[in-house]
Amino acid sequence: MDTRSRSQAPPTALSAQVCPSDPTCYTQAVKYLEWREDMDQEFNALLQNQTWCLIPSRAYMNVIGCKWVFRRKRKANGSIERHKAILVAKGFNQVPGHDFFDTFNPMVKPTTVRLLLSLALSSGWVISDQDLVTHLIKELSTTFKIRDLGEPDLFLGIETIKCDDGILLSQQRYMNDILKRVGMAKCKALSTPISVLKYIPFSADLYEDPTQYRSLVGALHYLTITRPDLSFIVNQLCQHMHAPTVSHWEHLKGILRYVKGTIDFGLRMKKSTSRELHAFSDSDWAGCPEDHKSTSGFAVFLGPNLISWVCKKQRTIVKFSTGAEYKALADVCAEVMWKVSLLREIKVSGISVPKLWCDNLGAIYMCANHIFHAHTKHVEIDYHFVRDKVAS
Template identity: 65%
Template sequence: MGNDSALIDTLLRQLSTAFKIRDLGNPGFFLGIETLTIDSGLLLTQRRYMHDILQRAGMTDCKPLATPAAVTKAVTPSDEPYENPTQYRRLVGALQYLTITRPDLSYAVNRLCQFMHSPTVDHYGLLKRVLRYIKDTLDCGLRLSPSTSTTIHAFSDSDWAGCPIDRKSTSGYAVFLGSNLVSWLSWKQRTVARSSTEAEYKALTDVSAEVTWIVSLLREIGLHTGEPATLWCDNLGATYLCANPVFHARTKHIEIDFHFVRDRVAAGDFIVNFVSTKDQLADVFIKPLPAPRFSMLRDKLNIVSHHS
């Protein structure tokens, strides 16, 4: 992929002398992902795959919804086991593959994955809600467009003690290369955090490791500018911790590997800045959001409809 056709042709000729290759032209449909050319670049979409999932669930004519997860919780949660756990696992497994082009589904799908071993009727209800949201956004995909900048900036966030079952926090991050979203994650932290600062610091560590890997990859292919990556965090305590090694005795219990991020800041590889919660893009990866905010963040993550 590139904007110099002569260079691409030369590279293909050189590869063909060492390997048996066949040029299939412009990408169309690959591993279930469709590549559509739009005005501002490429759109990666899994429309056919989404139709297939809805068909498997028997929900092709379901009523669409604007968000994949409800902000309100059930008043009396049910512990009644779902009658067909295999069906639940198959559908959730299929949804995991869908998050390749749909970052907006990451939080909801990650939550569904936590109940694979013994899903209840309530969990199947959560799954059906995600499918109804997919029905509403069948034309959506991830946009990749030419960017004048190649700087890396990443947003990380955490929902402190958000899980009502074990009080573990949920981490989320989004990494941008220029204007394009290239990496994202929503997952439950392995240990319980004793403060919101600790939970946010763990999320910063996760995104630091990811950015370090992306930088090393860019260096390998000769595309790294050498500029430090910018990490955005909406917790002042965590941003201070990155800059000041003797900040608080209260943080001594944080495991040593979380100070990995502080070492990288000291080395000049990263700059950690504060961002207000309303501008925090990683918010969409850590908790259910009301429809207007969810839709606004989804647009900022470059998830667009190919009819818009």
């Protein structure tokens, strides 16, 4: 007896299609037509942009090689959008201070992306006239290599999901990939990323596979683009990249279990006409049990939308909580001034005076106190910087 699904389905629909993984070297990629075509396109683009110039080789020169990096760019549903081959130089064969002195990488900051998304959402920067889009691309293509990608769907591994009052930035597919990579796709979920107990058993034994630890922590660090709730604990794990222990690996698995339980979480952005910048700062005074340094943290909002956040350990030890709070206030003040400069550069009008929020009275009083005491000499530079910005 044939079932309905069996009788109606063609034989090809019952066969499984296995997609090979990304090539790891030129020898593997050159066997496939799609990769050969993309390598030709990449190489011709490098020649067209005059990326390099050929000169005679000298005995004193450190000639470095190149390698191909192959990646499949996928859509939000997991299907392949296009193949991408990139020719990169083996910069790790160079010696800083001898082969090069300065480095420059023209990459956009995640903060800038979130700020522009917030502005585009609130201002309705959507061009529906196809003729106008074609005209803009034609004008810009004379200076830049540009193409129309349509409405935002999946970019940099981040999915944009439309909501009633805005969008949701989600990295759910990326989170699933991380869990599958470490074999924790079906692990038991946790409700918190870190233990709420003050005393946590610690093992000084080094973890047997530090490369795996560094790879997963780096993946979690990229996940903080849309998950500010992971910033603090991921920052703690990043401090032990050089020599991770068994305890650090256990903490890392606890975070992965928390990711499993919050895999639907993302960053919500709402439509709003507000151009007000609000910044909140705080610090965990002497919170590190190893060196008793403080940890600074801040969050910056443009209207109702969270566009920037940072959590990092302070470089120096402070003897009182006010100094730690004031250092965090100085960091967020510099961040806000940069955002104001960016908004003015892209011609955004209606920007109100930014507001800084701090829960430490001592740090607030220092903003208006003209007398500098001996106990606060070590924060003198931060003091004058914040006070000048408040006064202006």
